[in-house]
Amino acid sequence: MSTIKFSIITAAVGLAVLVFAHWFGVDYVYFAGYTILQFIVLSTAWNILGGYCGYVNFGTAAFFALGAYSSVFWYNFFPLPIPVLIVLGAVGSGIVGFGMGYLTLRLRGAFFSIATLALAVVLQTLVVNWDFVGGSRGAYILHPENLEIGSVSVHYIEYLFTLMLVLTVVALVTARIIERSQLGYGFATIRDDELAAEACGVPTLRLKLIATTLSGAFMGMAGAPFPYYIGYLQPQSAFALDYAVNSIAMPMIGGTQSWIGPLIGAIVLGSAQQYATVTISSAVNLLIVGLMLVGFVIIAPNGLYGLVEEQWRRRRRKS
Amino acid sequence: MTALLHVDNISKRFGGFVALDGINLEVQPGERLGLIGPNGSGKSTLVNCICGTLQNETGNVLFDGRTMDGLAAHQRTHQGLARSFQLPRPFHSMSLADNLRVPLLYTVHARPGQLRTPADVEARCGELLTMVGLASKAKQRPRDLTQVEMRKLELARAMAAEPKLLIADESMAGLSHSEIEDILSLLMELNGRGITIILIEHIMSAVMKFSQRLAVLVSGKKVADGKPEDVVRDPEVVRAYLGQ
Numbered sequence: 243m244s245t246i247k248f249s250i251i252t253a254a255v256g257l258a259v260l261v262f263a264h265w266f267g268v269d270y271v272y273f274a275g276y277t278i279l280q281f282i283v284l285s286t287a288w289n290i291l292g293g294y295c296g297y298v299n300f301g302t303a304a305f306f307a308l309g310a311y312s313s314v315f316w317y318n319f320f321p322l323p324i325p326v327l328i329v330l331g332a333v334g335s336g337i338v339g340f341g342m343g344y345l346t347l348r349l350r351g352a353f354f355s356i357a358t359l360a361l362a363v364v365l366q367t368l369v370v371n372w373d374f375v376g377g378s379r380g381a382y383i384l385h386p387e388n389l390e391i392g393s394v395s396v397h398y399i400e401y402l403f404t405l406m407l408v409l410t411v412v413a414l415v416t417a418r419i420i421e422r423s424q425l426g427y428g429f430a431t432i433r434d435d436e437l438a439a440e441a442c443g444v445p446t447l448r449l450k451l452i453a454t455t456l457s458g459a460f461m462g463m464a465g466a467p468f469p470y471y472i473g474y475l476q477p478q479s480a481f482a483l484d485y486a487v488n489s490i491a492m493p494m495i496g497g498t499q500s501w502i503g504p505l506i507g508a509i510v511l512g513s514a515q516q517y518a519t520v521t522i523s524s525a526v527n528l529l530i531v532g533l534m535l536v537g538f539v540i541i542a543p544n545g546l547y548g549l550v551e552e553q554w555r556r557r558r559r560k561s
Numbered sequence: 562m563t564a565l566l567h568v569d570n571i572s573k574r575f576g577g578f579v580a581l582d583g584i585n586l587e588v589q590p591g592e593r594l595g596l597i598g599p600n601g602s603g604k605s606t607l608v609n610c611i612c613g614t615l616q617n618e619t620g621n622v623l624f625d626g627r628t629m630d631g632l633a634a635h636q637r638t639h640q641g642l643a644r645s646f647q648l649p650r651p652f653h654s655m656s657l658a659d660n661l662r663v664p665l666l667y668t669v670h671a672r673p674g675q676l677r678t679p680a681d682v683e684a685r686c687g688e689l690l691t692m693v694g695l696a697s698k699a700k701q702r703p704r705d706l707t708q709v710e711m712r713k714l715e716l717a718r719a720m721a722a723e724p725k726l727l728i729a730d731e732s733m734a735g736l737s738h739s740e741i742e743d744i745l746s747l748l749m750e751l752n753g754r755g756i757t758i759i760l761i762e763h764i765m766s767a768v769m770k771f772s773q774r775l776a777v778l779v780s781g782k783k784v785a786d787g788k789p790e791d792v793v794r795d796p797e798v799v800r801a802y803l804g805q
Contacts, residue, residue, distance in 0.1 A: 424666045424667070424670075427659065427662060427663055427666060427667075428663075430652065430654055430655060434653050434654055434655070435650045435653075437614060437650065438646065438650040438651070438718075439635075439652075439663070440613075440614070440635045440638070441634060441635075441644055441646070442635075442718065442722065443635045443668030443671070444635055445635045445636075446635070499654065
């Protein structure tokens with residue numbers, strides 16, 4: 243399938259989701275849907291570095307919070323439309339992603355992961371001590387109940403949901419383009435064997451920097467509208483462990499070697515969490531993540547997508 | 562004739578251990594050079610210094626008239642230096658065809674006017690796989706291969722970058738007699754196409770058959786360099802291999 247065809251289909255599915263949510267007509271659908279979409283973007287972003295290149299990033303929360311706090315910063319400074327904030331968040335997180343990559347990519351395996359975790363701690367400390375963005379008290383973001391575009395009035399949460407839907411489509415299309423391009427081959431060689439990759443002429447350091455920048459930028463984009471969604475942003479919620487854990491667990495459950503893995507994982511795990519939040523308690527979330535992760539590591543180490551692909555390959559070999 | 566590869570007084574140490582101690586080596590275009598030495602004599606370290614995996618501390622490497630010092634491994638590959646690894650290091654998650662596609666895309670495609678369309682790349686992949694006799698397994702993964710097939714894939718991948726100089730690091734270790742013949746004839750064929758080859762090997766029958774010239778490393782020093790028949794009779798080489 244060509245990229246254009248894929249983009250059209252993805253956009254059409256996105257539009258269908260939007261129409262369905264509108265037809266459903268309950269605000270809760272937007273609230274719950276927003277969270278799931280946000281995790282699709284986050285886990286897709288994580289997968290660009292973690293799945294394609296094999297570098298496990300524990301610092302998702304740092305990039306997400308950076309996007310969120312960049313919005314708070316601009317809100318205090320000069321209120322801008324959210325799409326602009328998303329771009330600014332992407333630029334900020336992308337730059338930090340590049341910097342982190344430059345400083346840490348000579349580390350391999352667990353050492354790289356520890357460095358990313360440290361980044362989250364450093365940034366959180368910085369934000370807690372920065373009064374302009376609310377410090378440890380947190381910051382309130384006020385938004386109108388409805389967004390007026392000309393004569394049309396849209397419920398604000400519907401607007402946020404739509405933005406996140408667009409971001410999701412962009413993230414998925416980008417991930418798929420990468421996967422099928424020369425860049426994708428390069429990323430896969432880094433995951434498999436960096437020494438052999440260099441011997442084949444792959445500029446591994448440059449590719450890893452592209453991956454950390456792109457991955458960071460998408461995480462920042464996912465974070466930028468967050469203060470508007472939650473209304474009150476504080477460091478503990480922006481830097482929450484959930485983001486790091488979920489954005490690793492979702493691609494693992496869905497499958498890390500394809501764009502579709504994070505999508506499946508985020509829908510499965512995200513929906514289960516939303517369901518548990520409503521029916522049992524929000525504290526069960528991390529328990530669900532843990533149990534599902536353990537289950538999938540045993541049953542399907544390559545995720546749901548890997549499981550299906552393996553079956554398909556076997557069947558084709560038999561016939 | 563100017564040398565294709567000129568290694569000038571290279572030294573490399575790991576902590577207090579001197580792995581290479583002032584190595585000089587010249588390789589002429591189109592030559593087949595055998596490089597031998599006991600285990601731990603520094604053969605692989607020399608290859609790593611020539612190819613940029615390791616950086617030598619003193620001396621320099623000139624390849625094709627250009628200095629290679631400070632260049633990363635991938636830049637040297639772009640200049641026409643290719644190597645195969647002692648233990649095959651295929652890209653496990655990719656099919657054999659994709660394994661070859663990587664150097665084609667990243668090295669050959671990067672040179673102006675070459676492999677412009679995906680169909681060109683596809684065709685070249687096919688040619689390379691046919692050359693090493695793996696065409697029927699193009700869609701399989703490296704884990705489905707036998708040891709000798711893995712070595713062939715390793716050589717095909719090095720060849721895919723269209724090098725001027727190929728360094729084959731122990732590509733026959735652990736193979737049976739007929740398999741060694743297989744690899745040897747493959748290397749001879751490549752040399753026939755004008756590619757200069759450095760063969761690092763422990764299997765003396767193969768080295769003697771293949772090499773036009775033989776260089777011997779012992780404890781990080783080059784102790785002999787010359788015609789194979791003369792070199793194997795050199796008292797210092799005999800001492801290194803058999804003891805006194």
